[in-house]
Amino acid sequence: MPHKRNPENFEAIAALAEPIFAAQTQLMHALLSVNERDAIAWKQLWLALPEIHQYVDRQLTSLIAMLDGLVVNVDKMQENVARLGDLVYAEDIMMFLADRLGKQTAHEILFEVAQRSIDQQTEFLTDLMANAAVAKVTSLSELKTVASFEKTTVAIPTLIAHVLEKEVG
Structure with missing residues (x-):
């Protein structure tokens, strides 16, 4: 991705999640012990926790x-x-239609319609409503409700406040 800045760095951060997940197995085994004096179980923590700490430290x-x-x-x-228009909401619309058409069918329809809308530079929602299967299960006004900036962003302030509260508190 030559047009992106630092994609490699973000990939490296994501890649470090895998060994953390793997170390969780050791943590789960540390929960198992024959009795309260079983040193085998808690010594697993000596292996897993420093490793997890190193990976998380590098990520942060x-x-x-x-x-x-x-x-x-x-x-x-x-x-x-603005350039993408309602295509920005394709994932939200797909999940909305998945409840009515099934996820795979919704995905196939959305992919086909999105590609056609991009190629022909037409209105995505109008093209979507031209699909017979979609027209049977929803209306243009319902799709416009799903594809709304306000609906998509309404939770952002709450999520930010929640993160900051957890960090400070």
Whole structure:
């Protein structure tokens, strides 16, 4: 991805999650003990916890360095959202339709319609409503409700407050 900044660093952070997940197996085995004097179980902690600590420390150090230099271009983000239009909400719409059509069917329809809308530069929701299966289970007004900026972003302040509360508290 030559047009992206620091994608490798983010991939490295994500990759470090795997050994952390693997170390969880040792932690689970540490819960098993024959009796309260069973040293075999708690010695598993001596192996797993330092390893987990090293990986998490590296992840956090990398994130802090990247976030410190993070540049947010709000104008460009708004331009991208405007350019994509309702395609931005394709995942939300797919999950909405999955309840009515089944996930695989909804995915196949959304993929086909999205690709056609992109290629032909047409209105995504209009194209979606032209699909007979979609038209049977929903209306354009329902799709517009799902594909709304306000609906998508309404939880953001709550989530931020929750994270900050947990961090401070």
